[in-house]
Amino acid sequence: MKAIGEKEMVDFLSGGDDARLYSLADEKRQTVFGDEVYLRGIIEFSNVCHKDCQYCGLRVSNRGVKRYRLHPDDIVRAADLVAGEGLGTIVLQSGDDFGYDAIEIGSVIERIKQRHDVAVTLSLGDRSLDEYAYWRDCGADRCLLKVETGHVKLYERFRCGESFKERLYRLEGIKRLGYEVGSGIIVGLPDTDLFDLMRDLLLLEQLDLDMIAVGPFVPNPDTPLANAGQGGLDQAFRAAALMRLLCPQANIPATSALDAISPGARMTGLKKGCNVIMPSFTPDQFKTDYAIYPGKNTSEMTVQAKLRHVRTSISDMGFVPSSAKGFSPRREYVEQGSARCPAGDHACGKAQCR
Numbered sequence: 001m002k003a004i005g006e007k008e009m010v011d012f013l014s015g016g017d018d019a020r021l022y023s024l025a026d027e028k029r030q031t032v033f034g035d036e037v038y039l040r041g042i043i044e045f046s047n048v049c050h051k052d053c054q055y056c057g058l059r060v061s062n063r064g065v066k067r068y069r070l071h072p073d074d075i076v077r078a079a080d081l082v083a084g085e086g087l088g089t090i091v092l093q094s095g096d097d098f099g100y101d102a103i104e105i106g107s108v109i110e111r112i113k114q115r116h117d118v119a120v121t122l123s124l125g126d127r128s129l130d131e132y133a134y135w136r137d138c139g140a141d142r143c144l145l146k147v148e149t150g151h152v153k154l155y156e157r158f159r160c161g162e163s164f165k166e167r168l169y170r171l172e173g174i175k176r177l178g179y180e181v182g183s184g185i186i187v188g189l190p191d192t193d194l195f196d197l198m199r200d201l202l203l204l205e206q207l208d209l210d211m212i213a214v215g216p217f218v219p220n221p222d223t224p225l226a227n228a229g230q231g232g233l234d235q236a237f238r239a240a241a242l243m244r245l246l247c248p249q250a251n252i253p254a255t256s257a258l259d260a261i262s263p264g265a266r267m268t269g270l271k272k273g274c275n276v277i278m279p280s281f282t283p284d285q286f287k288t289d290y291a292i293y294p295g296k297n298t299s300e301m302t303v304q305a306k307l308r309h310v311r312t313s314i315s316d317m318g319f320v321p322s323s324a325k326g327f328s329p330r331r332e333y334v335e336q337g338s339a340r341c342p343a344g345d346h347a348c349g350k351a352q353c354r
């Protein structure tokens with residue numbers, strides 16, 4: 001497939017040819033990942049956060065949240081459950097919570113890696129590069145750090161004065177530490193338009209990522225953006241599909257925010273370029289308190305029942321739920337000099353394919 005031009009991007013994002021966009025994205029996903037859908041078990045081990053992002057229910061100013069922190073032993077127990085269910089990746093996620101020091105987190109990573117043959121992904125926010133280097137030595141494989149928006153002024157407004165430059169600096173630093181790196185955006189944040197979205201997608205492409213999350217904005221009633229309009233489901237689907245065309249080798253999850261807008265939409269995302277589902281393994285008594293947006297973790301099913309349901313839904317759609325660790329094929333291609341182009345056609349536009 002030839003590189004996508006600006007006019008075509010605008011056309012795709014404005015819904016000018018959804019059938020072609022989704023068909024191209026599905027074809028590209030199939031070429032790179034076949035029928036496999038990677039399952040990653042996510043453990044949201046703390047909803048404590050000292051930041052104040054305007055779009056997030058976990059913001060420090062939100063006094064309505066019941067805060068929790070899992071004891072390290074309980075995090076490891078939850079990881080045992082993920083591995084026991086046969087999933088190949090454990091995602092450890094929290095707010096920006098400095099209540100756990102680097103040694104404590106490192107020890108959790110080491111204990112998980114000693115007990116299970118799994119990949120460990122960290123989603124812990126703005127911790128220092130020294131800490132990320134230490135956790136890499138402890139065995140962590142991947143890191144997620146979303147930019148949320150590439151609009152610098154909006155980034156600083158919605159993240160209450162945080163520095164966009166610093167975010168990019170941290171992302172680059174994490175990459176240099178040898179992690180597989182993921183980032184992502186929120187589609188449909190207030191005061192953004194189609195060209196902001198285009199710029200965001202191009203930024204994500206330029207960052208040359210292994211994982212990319214593209215989810216719709218879901219307003220949280222307990223935040224300053226309570227009355228803002230919700231991000232569009234179609235817009236989020238289009239953005240994820242276009243991302244698949246821009247970065248064929250990246251792992252792209254169908255985000256839980258899709259389901260928060262329309263139950264079942266996450267599965268639909270698998271037909272539009274996404275190849276990863278991340279079921280939550282946060283213990284039942286805490287899962288609804290990880291309230292970034294309404295509708296997250298609201299299922300009353302047990303984690304086992306939820307996982308069974310996810311596996312069945314994936315199979316019913318003609319895919320294969322996969323227990324593989326699911327590293328990005330980009331890694332093998334870039335680092336091991338594989339002759340096989342993971343995008344299948346040497347036309348993904350990446351340096352190594354030119």
Ligand code: SF4
Nearest residue numbers: 049051053056059095
């Ligand atoms: S988005 Fe992340 S850093 Fe911001 S308030 Fe929510 S949990 Fe904290």
